[in-house]
Amino acid sequence: MTFADWISQPVNWVFLAIGLVVLFTGLRVVTAKNVVHAALYLVGALAGTAGLFLLLSAEFVAWVLVLVYIGAVIVLFLFGIMITRAPTGLDEGLDSDNKAWPSLLSVALFVAMGWGSIEAFGTDQVITTGSATSTELLGESLLGRFVVPFEVVSFVLLAALIGGITIARRDLTPIEEEERASV
């Protein structure tokens, strides 16, 4: 199919719009000179992604993305930024001076991946049956066939939680422990 046929489909305009947003914000995430801005740009990128998911009629995943990331993760990030007192203003020292290698690598990586997928999938269509994937289906497979990972992943979270706390918390001095014990 030619670019003309492609662009003639309105849905692709939408895709183009969202895609550009995602790309732009993504670029800013890795280039922004201000930490907080970077975090906020990530919000943009994720939101865009959610949009794409909607295009792909994966609503449930889209909302999960929004909730988990924009709801939790970003907040977590901001906390992290605050606590570590990363310079919230402009900061030239955010990036390492040597950018040539990384850019080269990432471009090469992009080329390789892109080429590979074009080779593989050519112009395969995305079939969207208007109706979104039913949440029920997801639920069944999550609690059915994928119940093991579903359970296990909870341990991942639990471990991350407890371990994170233990690692991140300020250790008590022996004296404080005495008090703690006496109470």
Place this chain on the structure above:
Amino acid sequence: MIVNQFLILAAALFALGVYGLLVRRNIVLILLSVELMLNAVNINLVAFESMLNTPEAVGQVFAIFVITVAAAEVGIGLAIVLMIFRNRRSANVDDLNLMRW
């Protein structure tokens, strides 16, 4: 819509993430870049899913798992950042080169 338009977008995001991971000094920003990469993966999965329409929507399930794990990663990462910050008053990776050869 063809699947490749999503795939290439994802590839671009992934590459950006890699770039960030290699360039950023501040550990928090490195984490952000990692999120970009994982996100790219999600795009792939979902796009594939809607291309293949597997009976159990495996792709989307996979994506959900990835999101969850990503969240956990962030938690772990930030905890480590805090610990380091507590000891070194800095979240800069360049300062972390005590150990070499």
Place this chain on the structure above:
Amino acid sequence: MPFEIDYLALAPELIIVGTLILVLVLDLILPRPQKYWTATVAVAGTALALLPLGLLALNDETISMFDGSYVVDDFALVLKGLFLVAAYLVFLMSHHYIESERYYQGEYYFLLLASVLGSLVMASSRDLIVLFIGLELVTGPLFLLAGWRKGDVKSNEASMKYFILGVLSTAILLYGMSLVFGLTGEVSFAGIAAATAGMSDEPALVMAILFMMVGFGFKIAAVPFHFWAPDTYEGAPTPISAYLSVNSKAAGFVAMLIVMYQALPGASDVWAPILWLLAALSMTIGNLSALRQTNIVRLLAYSSVAQAGFMLVPFAAAAVAGADLQQAFGATLIYLVIYAVMNLGAFAVVIAGARKTASGELSRWAGLARVDPILGVLTAVFFFSLAGIPPLAGWFAKFEMFRSVIIADPGTISLAVIAAVNTVIALYYYAKVVKSVWLDDPVGEFPGDAAAAPAGSLRLALGVAVALTVAIGVYPSMAAFVRDAAQVLATGG
């Protein structure tokens, strides 16, 4: 649709789950002086989890659950056994180490148990998602445990490096998996195997395999994905380094084995050459780097890189027409088991030695055997075993490894020669350790409490390790049952 669940088959996992919850609870209620109970519980739990394995081993029919995404067969059992025994030894090593250094104990064992759980799950996984989650559960806690010596910046650095590279590898791995999914529309290995049958010339598939290999390569610390290993091993608490070098490496290998032999047997002509290269690189670079190490832990780190290379060697044989896949598969597996035993032993020696020398620097270990001959003997045993000198277990591992690649094929033969040369290089630095322990004159007094014998638990660990090392070495048939287990899986190939 409801699934019937065989709880006996899941018993080991369930027992571990129970144990780690119990550990959490105990950690909450016990006052600090009594917290060492958590260790005891952890050890007991691990030991207990070994029982159902025995029962399952007796009836050798394969139990498959959840659309075959979770399977308990001999192969899985062997690996679970390996993981549990290794974990058991690590716990024994940790006990005194953690307690004496006043680290958080409850959480420590909790996280370690979680990681063990992950490895158990992974051993049974026949499905990309389960595999991925399993791996994450293995690795996630370790990111934190690597930094467990919170006060020590080296430890922080260790965990940071491990973490950043870890997530990078995870991302790449996932990208690969997503491609596989996209190409096949399957996540179950059986399905993938069926779908990729004639697809080996598909660049996307090659790329996918490569990306997944990057992920696994990170876990097993294969060159060029090994950079984290030395730094992390050095910085992390020694028992964790031991765990990293054995369990998490083993986990990586298991993942690789299952994926390659179960999901992608058809594409062996793709991955065999790649692994050929990785093997050669890992052996050579790992050994050469190890030559110059002065810190014994870093030396072990590089040695584990090299050993990973040796374990990869048999994979390369899989591509050769008419190669005995079971043989190759079994070789890696046997190597894995033996390596686990002797490497844990080596780390145990390091812990015991560090208590005497209060240093990981080889120079300070000089003449250690003078004050503690037994420790000296153990050092000799484990390091020579790693070097592959009969009649210590290591020789049989190397032997099997060579055996799998001596096929009339230039590729494998050349790899065999590379391996042979590397064996000699490796010898040099293993002997160097033994040399400084036995032959060199001590530099001054040993600062550590030179009189202090290793803690009881550590002694037990050493005892088990040395017994296994010698026994397997003298009567390798002990380890041979692993091959039978291997057949189960490799017949797919």
Place this chain on the structure above:
Amino acid sequence: MSNWLVLAAEEGAVIDAATGGFWADTAGIMLVTPFLAFLAILAIGKRLKHQGGEIAVAALGINLIWATVLFVMNMTGGVLDETTFEVGRLGGDLVFELGWVVDGLSIMMFFLVNFVGLLVFIYALGYMRGDVRVPWFFAAFSLFAGSMLILVGAPNLVQMIIGWEGVGLASYFLIGFYWDDLDNVRAGNKAFLTNRVADIGLILGTVIIGVTLGSFDFSTLAEAAAEHAEALSAVAFTGGLLLFLGAMGKSAQFPFHIWLPDAMAGPTPVSALMHAATMVTAGVYLMARVFPLFQNLAQDTRVWMVAIGAITLFAIGLLALVANDIKRVLAYSTVSQLGYMMTAVAAGGYTAGLFHLFTHAFFKALLFLGAGSVIHAVHSNNMSDMGGLRKPMPTTFWTFVVGSLALAGIFPLAGFWSKDEILATLGFEGYNAVMWIAIAGAFVTAFYMTRAVALTFFGTYKGHGEPHESPRIMTGPLIGLAIPSILFGLLNIPGLSWPGIGNFTEWLGVRVVAMGDHHAEGIDFALAAIGLAAALAGIAVGWLIYGKDHETQEQRDRFKVPALYPLLRRNYYIDDAALGVVGVTAGPLARFVDWTNNYIIDGIVNIVGGLTKALGGLVYNGLDQLGVDGVFNGLSAAADSAGSALRKMQTGRVQQYASGFVAGALILVVLFVFVI
């Protein structure tokens, strides 16, 4: 050993021989007793009166009984027997055997070795009294005799080698007997090594012949040679030449004679035994043992052998003219006499050569012992310290004169007959040139012996102290040797077979294969006369030059002049024309030979030795330590540096690790996706 007799009978040249019965069967005792003596002396020698000397004497005494009995039996009947034990089978039909063969040849040698040996031993009892390490001396001495006997009794080449090397070893011990002085040790080394070099010939010859024949036995060799076996004839030339090479070493043939003068470092009795009966005769004996090989197959080699022998007998004889050390004079003369024997044997004069060997043994031993007795008296080897000794030492003097005359070949002493026989053979075999050389040699021989006698016993005494006649125990053997030196020539008068006992030729004839060598039917009086004349001329000239004693230093230097101061000498000869002739001929020639000896041959040896050592140094320091070893060190060093290079990669910066990570992945992609 039936086949021997059968074969001998076929050849028809041999009187039917008895097997020798008890005495032949037990002849092996002779090979053993000296070794028992060796051990016994080492064990208890110290405590005995003569410090073990008596044991040695006893051993040879016992041997002499057997030797004599067999000798007589051989005279009367002829004895032919072989006894062997298998000591090892190599697979194939190659077998190692030890044992002893009793036939004319070996009996003759048995008698010679034991008789001369016994006398020398007895002499040594006196000579060595009060010397250092006497037990060790007699032990080694017994070893010397014992090894020689093993060599003589050898039924095959391997045992021959054993005895051969044993003799070499013993000579090494004895020459280096005064090892406190490293010069003597070096002399011993020189002797041993020179022999060892020649032994390459013997060993390789043995190998070639042995393997070709499938047996090392002399009998097999003789039979094969007699039958002109083509397999043997194929290797005959090489093998023969190699064996001869070995013989040259032991018999000090030119150019291997270099070790002999140095061998004088040992005590005089050693020299006596070494030159008379044991060591040096071994070469000739070997040639005689394998004679059939040369007789029938290896004719081409004989030319060489004759040439070598001729050079030796003349050139080395000249050396004796200029030597000052009396023992050296005798040593050179021995070499020259060996030249005679070798030439004879090579020319086909089997009997002639061996007969000369036989007679020479007696008078040469006599001369050495005489010299020893003189040295014993004046405590110096140099004739410049002697002179006028005939009065204080009559017995020594007369016996020495007898020996000299015998050596010079004066009728009717032993030497005359044997030398005449050689000349006759040479003439008969058509080696006329060589014959004339031999005659010239006879002249030279007489010349230097006269010189020796004159300088030693005539004129005035120039040494220190008051020389005395040696004790009875030393003079006794002198007399004991003088008698055979006079008489034994009669044993083999051409054409004369003594009733009942026959003659030397017949005794020797008792062999596997008759030698068929020429034995003159009668005396060739012309030739005899010429030989005798040459000898007499030699004596005359010698006496003219050295007879009168001159008192003043420069005058006494006169006899040294030809050797040392050419200018002086030429002036000197001007005022004495008669002597001038000899001077200008003999002098330069002698000096030339002397020079070649010292610079060319000896030089070569030294250079070779030096080079070898240098090469050793090169190989070791250059190659081994740097090269071969260096490779190893280089490799490990390389691995080492490679290690340190890799360390650079481990910068400790996580992001560089990460880039390595990604780069690695990418490279793999490029490699396996795009390249492959």
Place this chain on the structure above:
Amino acid sequence: MEWLETWGLTITVFLPVAGALLLGFINRDNENALKRTALAVVVLAFAASVAVVAGFEFGGGPYNTYQFEVNQTWIGAINANYHVGVDGISLPLLVLSTFVMTLAVIYSWNHWEEPKNPKAFLILMLILATGLNGTFVALDLVLFFIFFEIVLLPMYFMIGIWGDKTPRDVPGFSKPFETRLYAAIKFFLFTLFGSAFMLLGFLALYFESGDSRFGNTFDIPQLTQLGAEGAFTGDFAFFVFGAMFLGFAVKVPMWPLHTWLPDAHTAAPTVGSVLLAAIMLKLGSYGFIRISLPILPEEAVTWAPFIAILAVIGIIYGSLACLAQTDMKRLIAFSSVGHMGFVMLGIATMTDIGINASIIGMVAHGLITGLLFFLAGSMSHRYHTREMARLGGNIKLMPVMGGIFAFTAMASLGLPGLAGFWGEFMSLVSAYNPLDGLSLGVFRTAMVLGAIGTVLTAGYMLLMLQRVNLGEPSTEWEGHEFHDVDRFELTAWVPLIILIVIIGFYPRVIFDTTTDAVTSLVDMAFGTETTASLPTLARGG
């Protein structure tokens, strides 16, 4: 003796290691108990080996039939068995091993190098004994490999701990090493380098035998059978032989793989050098005879000239190197290179005579060089130096020791009538007429060069005697009181001397055991009965 049949070898092999365990329980201060136990153990092992000799049927059967055979499953998975047995070829070496080991223990009774610690030393010796004995009786490649390697560790420690402590510079390295450390590591690496390839070769055989009637097998007799039937040929076999060649050649050692030897010998403690020279070097040449030749006959023939050339280079080269030595022990060490050169030359001829030569050469070299190292050790023990320049007149200071030294030197230079002669002479004999089809040119040149080698040998031996034994003692020893040989030394040495003489004059003691086995070996492997000889000239009568 049914019992002996089954247990004889196993006892000989494993008694020492059991003894080592036993020693482990004895207090290290209780020196006498330690020594007595060790002695008892080695004596028993020796007795066992003698019993084996007693029960041995001489001249029995065709090649590849073994006596006292035991064959038990060991590693079923790879079909590797505990298969041991002796034949005429291995028997003498086995006895040599147990015998020398006994003497070594006796000698070490009152000779402890620094740091003393008899317990450790004895334990190492016993482990070593097991390794050595085992290698000679192993009939399974894997088993052989194991024993072959076991030998390494004790020797490594012996050299490394009790070795020579003087520092020395090593080309390529910045800082000087202590000799012992350098030597130990070097020895270790060289040998393992070789054996790594040897293992590859074994495995290759294992796989190649896959489609044979035995299936994949490590069993030496079976492989020999196959080899004789021509199962292994072509490039494959060529490389296999090469791999095994590396393994064995390092151990022998053959030029240019020999450089570990001088360092190891020089650095090792006396007993260490003795065992190294007397027994360990034989493992390599034995491997050639037992494994390389019969299993890969065709390749053996292909490689033979190459081996012969290296052997001869070794002979000449070793002797030349000896001439340049100033260190007594080092000189003796280099002499081993030459002597083993003769052994290898014999093997290279692929004839019964040659192989016989090599075996008796091994035994003789074991006895003689062992004794030489004993002496060198005892001397440097007394003089505290091995520099020949500082020695001299030794025979004056210590007559008995000097005498024995002279005797041994003479034996070592291959004096006929002493053990050393037969090996050298016979390998020359065999080299004159190698196996049909081998280049006469190469081998006869080798013969000549070898003969020249004997002269050089004599040269340096005499040089050594001159420098060490003869002349006036240097003034620095004035006033020193040197005690001549003590009774332990005598008990250790006299048996060796006697054996050297006996073998010298009556080599049958060896040949009667070996000849039949060797002849049948050559017959089986190369299908020829013997070196060419003239039947027409078989002795008449």
